[in-house]
Amino acid sequence: MKTGPLEAARLVMVRDLRLAFRKPSQLLQPLMFFMIVATLFPLTLTPELSRLRDAAPGVLWVGALLSSLLALEFLFRDDAQDGTLEQFALSGQSLTWMLFAKTCVHWLLTGLPLALSAPLAAVGLGVPAEAMWSVVAALALGGFALSLIGAISAGLTLGARRGGVLLSLLTLPLAVPILVFGADATQRAITGGEFAPPMYLLGAIAVLGVTLAPLAAAAAVRIGLE
Amino acid sequence: MSEFFAMSGYGRYVWPAFGIGFGIVVLMYVMAVSSLAAAKQEAKRRLEMNP
Amino acid sequence: MGTWTWFHRFGSPPWVYGFAARWAPWFGVAAVLCMLIALYGGLVLAPPDYQQKDAFRIVYIHAPVASMSMAVYATMAIAAAVGLIWRMKVAHAAAAACAPIGAWFTVATLATGMLWGKPMWGAYWVWDPRLTSELVLLFLYFGYMGLRAGIEDPQKADKASAVLAIVGAVNIPIIKYSVNWWNSLHQPATRLIGEADMDWSMVWPLLLMLAAFFLYFAWILLIRLRAELLRRERNASWIREVVA
Numbered sequence A: 001m002k003t004g005p006l007e008a009a010r011l012v013m014v015r016d017l018r019l020a021f022r023k024p025s026q027l028l029q030p031l032m033f034f035m036i037v038a039t040l041f042p043l044t045l046t047p048e049l050s051r052l053r054d055a056a057p058g059v060l061w062v063g064a065l066l067s068s069l070l071a072l073e074f075l076f077r078d079d080a081q082d083g084t085l086e087q088f089a090l091s092g093q094s095l096t097w098m099l100f101a102k103t104c105v106h107w108l109l110t111g112l113p114l115a116l117s118a119p120l121a122a123v124g125l126g127v128p129a130e131a132m133w134s135v136v137a138a139l140a141l142g143g144f145a146l147s148l149i150g151a152i153s154a155g156l157t158l159g160a161r162r163g164g165v166l167l168s169l170l171t172l173p174l175a176v177p178i179l180v181f182g183a184d185a186t187q188r189a190i191t192g193g194e195f196a197p198p199m200y201l202l203g204a205i206a207v208l209g210v211t212l213a214p215l216a217a218a219a220a221v222r223i224g225l226e
Numbered sequence B: 001m002s003e004f005f006a007m008s009g010y011g012r013y014v015w016p017a018f019g020i021g022f023g024i025v026v027l028m029y030v031m032a033v034s035s036l037a038a039a040k041q042e043a044k045r046r047l048e049m050n051p
Numbered sequence C: 001m002g003t004w005t006w007f008h009r010f011g012s013p014p015w016v017y018g019f020a021a022r023w024a025p026w027f028g029v030a031a032v033l034c035m036l037i038a039l040y041g042g043l044v045l046a047p048p049d050y051q052q053k054d055a056f057r058i059v060y061i062h063a064p065v066a067s068m069s070m071a072v073y074a075t076m077a078i079a080a081a082v083g084l085i086w087r088m089k090v091a092h093a094a095a096a097a098c099a100p101i102g103a104w105f106t107v108a109t110l111a112t113g114m115l116w117g118k119p120m121w122g123a124y125w126v127w128d129p130r131l132t133s134e135l136v137l138l139f140l141y142f143g144y145m146g147l148r149a150g151i152e153d154p155q156k157a158d159k160a161s162a163v164l165a166i167v168g169a170v171n172i173p174i175i176k177y178s179v180n181w182w183n184s185l186h187q188p189a190t191r192l193i194g195e196a197d198m199d200w201s202m203v204w205p206l207l208l209m210l211a212a213f214f215l216y217f218a219w220i221l222l223i224r225l226r227a228e229l230l231r232r233e234r235n236a237s238w239i240r241e242v243v244a
Helices: A005-022 A024-044 A049-081 A084-090 A095-124 A129-159 A163-174 A176-191 A196-225 B002-009 B011-049 C002-010 C013-045 C054-086 C089-121 C129-150 C154-186 C200-232 C238-243
Strands: none
Touching: A005 A024, A005 A095, A024 A049, A024 A095, A049 A084, A049 A095, A049 A129, A049 A163, A049 A176, A049 A196, A084 A095, A084 A196, A095 A129, A095 A196, A129 A163, A129 A176, A129 A196, A129 C129, A129 C154, A163 A176, A163 C129, A163 C154, A176 A196, A176 C154, A196 C154, B002 B011, B002 C054, B011 C013, B011 C054, B011 C089, B011 C200, B011 C238, C002 C013, C013 C054, C013 C089, C013 C200, C013 C238, C054 C089, C054 C129, C054 C154, C054 C200, C089 C129, C089 C154, C089 C200, C129 C154, C200 C238
C-alpha cells in the first residue's frame, strides 16, 4: 500500500492532535497568557471603556502575536529533540506536506482557540457585541497566517542556541503586514467601517503563506537536521 | 562663509545629518579594514602554530 | 562558454580573494572622488529649495543611504540564493559580508531622516511610511545577524540565514505595501523630497552621490569579503600564499 502526501499529512495531523490532548495544560497556557496581557492594558492605560475601545485592536493583536510566539517554540522543538522530525525527513514522504500538517494543527490548537476566546478580552476592552464575530474572524485568519510565518522561523531556529528570543526576533518583523491588516480589520469592525478590504489582504497573505511557507519551513528544517 | 554654515537657519539639522552620514561611512571603512587586519593576523598565527 | 568560466571563477575563493584585493582600491578612489564632487555640488552649487530652503540639502546624504539600505538587502538576498542553489561558498561569504553594511546604512537612513524630519514636520520622529519601513528593515537585518550569530556550525548558519534572507526579500514588498496602507488611514501623505520640481543643478549631485555610494558599497563589500574568506578558508592551502 502506497501512502500519498495527503494521507501522510493526515496521519501527522492525527498524531499531533492526539499528543497535544495528552498535555492539556500546555494548550491552555498561551490562552491564559493572552488573557493576562489583555488585563494589563486597562490597568496601565485607563479603565474608561470609551478610551480602551480605541486601543482594543492593538491590544488584541499584540496580545495574540505574543502568545502565538510563546506557543511557536513547541512547534518543532520536541519533535526535533526526540528524532521524530528526522524520521519525517527520511520517510520518503513530502516533508513540506507533513510540516504543513503540523502547522495546521498548531493553528487549530493555539490560533483558533485564541480567536474564539478573544471576545472575553474584547468585552473588557469596550468592543461592542455586534463586532464580536468580525473580531473572531480576523484573529482566526490572521492567526493562521502567523502560524505559517512562524513555522519558517521555528524551523530556522532549530539549530540555534537560545532559540526563544531569536525566534521572536525573526518572526516579529515578518509579521508586520499581518498585524497591520489584522488590526485595521478589527478597528473597522469596532467602528462599523468597511470590514472586507483588510480581510481580503489578510486572506491574500494567508494564501501566499500556504503556498510558500511550508516549502521554506521544510528547507529550514532540513538544514537544521543536517 | 558663515552664511554657508548657517544654511539659512537649518545648519543645526543639515550639518549633523552630514556628520552622522559620513561618520558612518568612515566608521564602516575603519571596521572593514580592522576586521580584515584581524583575519590576516589570525591566519598568520595559525600558520606559525602548524607550519 | 565564456560566461561559465567567469561564473566558475567567482566560485573559487582564492580567485575572488585576489580579485577583491586588486579591485577594492579602485572602487575606493572612485567612491571618494564622486562623494567629494557630489558634496560640492550639493552643498555649494545647488540653489536652495524654494520651500525647504537649505534644509533640503539633507537629501544628498539621506536619499543615497536610504537607497543603499534596500540595495544591500537585495544584494544579500541574491547572494544568499546563489549560495543556496549552486552551493557556492563565496556567495554565502558575500551575503554574510553584506549584513552589517546594510544595517549601518539603515541606521544612517533613520538618523538623517530624523534630522530632516525635525525642521520639516516639527518632530524628530513621525510615523512616516518610509521611515517606518526603514525601521522594520533594520529589524530584518537584526534578525538575519542574530540567526547567523545564533547557529554555531558555519555551514548551517550560512544556509539557514540564506533561507531567512530570501523569505525577508519576499516579505519586504508586502511590508512596504502594508505600511503605506496603514499610513494612508491615519495621516495624509508626507512630502520629504522636493520630488515635483527639482532643477538639474539639484539633481546631478544627487545622482552622482548615489553612484558614489554604490561604489563605496562595492569597496567595503570587497574588503569585508576578503576578511570573511580568510576566516572561512582557514585550513585551505591558498591562505599560506596570500598571508605570507
